[in-house]
Amino acid sequence: MAREFQRGHKAKISDLTPGTDLYVGVQIAAPGLTFDISCFGLDADEQLSDDRYFIFFNQPKSPEESVQLLGAQAGDTESFRVTLDRVPASIHKLSFTATIDGAGQMSQIGPGYIRIVAGGEEVVRYAFTGSEFSTERAVMLGDLYLKDVWRFAAVGQGFDGGLDALLRNFGGEVAEEEPAAQQAQPPQAVPGFAPPAQAPSFVAPPAPRTPVAPQPTPAFGAPHTAAPAAPQAPGGPQMHSAPTIAAPMTPPTGTVPPQAPYGQPPQQPPFGQVPGQAPGTQAPAFGQQSAPYGQPGAPQGVPQGVPQGGAGLQAALQPYKELPTGQRWTPQNQQLMRVDLAMGGAPVLARQGSMVMYQGKIDFSYKGAGFAGRIVGNATGQEMQLMRCTGRGQVFLAEEGAHLHPIELQGDGICVSAESVLAFDESLQHEVRRIEGHGIPGGALFTMLFQGTGTVIVKTRGTPVVLPVTPTTFADSNAIVAWSAASQVILASQVRLRRNSYPGHSGETVNLQFRGAPGNFIVVQPYEV
16 A cells, blocks of 8 residues: 655655665646656755756656656656666765746646556655645655665655756756757848759658657566556565664764755764864864955955955855755754755744744744643653744754754654753654653653654754663663663662662662663763753
């Protein structure tokens, strides 16, 4: 049975189907409008660095045929064949888009969708309607992107401008039409009637080539309503029942790239290293490279209040520039998180007072827990003072210089103390959970359980470590930050009765023991509250 995605939902391809030879179908229509449906093959910086991976009606396939335009079939306005195993390593994202050819707006479209079919069976569908858009003339429908493994994301983001503007947004160039050769030539005398010396045989102009899907392997198949598809393997593709668990946090291992692949938070640089700076080099001091006033190279005659745009100032500020957009949650550095409310559509709940700046039209409102929620929060120590962020724009969040970590949930759950939560998607379900033990920061016997599909931002003191749960995993109750919801937590005490007669103790008398199946984890910070 196909999974129904909402805008902003993501999943590993391996959780949808074991196949990698996929059929991608797009259905979009509106009375009196025609659409250009394309696929952009983007690099790690989300740029079209190779024009050969812009797949559209004039270029129906990539060089190695890993992406092929198949045409309309099986009720789809346009369809593609994507063989993930053949996509070159330089391509990190395949973005499927639809643009209006001519006048019109995306608000005029009727119900549409983008879907993935594997072995003839539909495995995922993201449906949309014109009510989700306004004056946009283009829309980015969905992405197949590489984040350690191939994943699918339902985007549904409108874009002002047509195909040319979308192409420029991805760093491509629009070829200007050259005037016809006969227009550049001087006019010639009109020839009289005369039969040609050697009459050529008549040949009808070739019709535009319609690519036909090559004979698919058993892993690939168009929907059953299309032309005969390749036979399925016995038993058909099996759906993975286990939910996707995104690894929550990893220690930094390198510098922050200019832009990470879709959905993947960039790795943080080592302490003291500027984002984007090569290892082993020293970052220039703020404004160090700008020439002193009156020295050669400093622009003269600049009116007061106008910033100087010299190369020295730009070079000094370059390491601190805002990271490019392209995903809903983007760490700007270790202590600053940006959320793009235009992507995903769902509001964000954040800790009151955590906003440091915002861009766009954003509304901040009080988010109350209700009478019962306040009673439970006060009794358990898990009360969160939240604000609701809605609108279209970007909000930057931080709190007291704490390290921030986005944890993406896809149907799974995680337990976090309320004191360690900065913000989360409103689509996530959260509740207070009782555990078998005491000493949890922010609540003696309780913690917060987050589950569903969305992202929760966890804050830590310093860089945390993620450890797998084994039968002998113990953690200090004052240093534990989070753990997988499936883990069993038990109070463990090292206090012995016969030791009570001796003055003092080690200070490590109460710990938490974690048990669980392989795949469970705990997150510990290098700090005790």
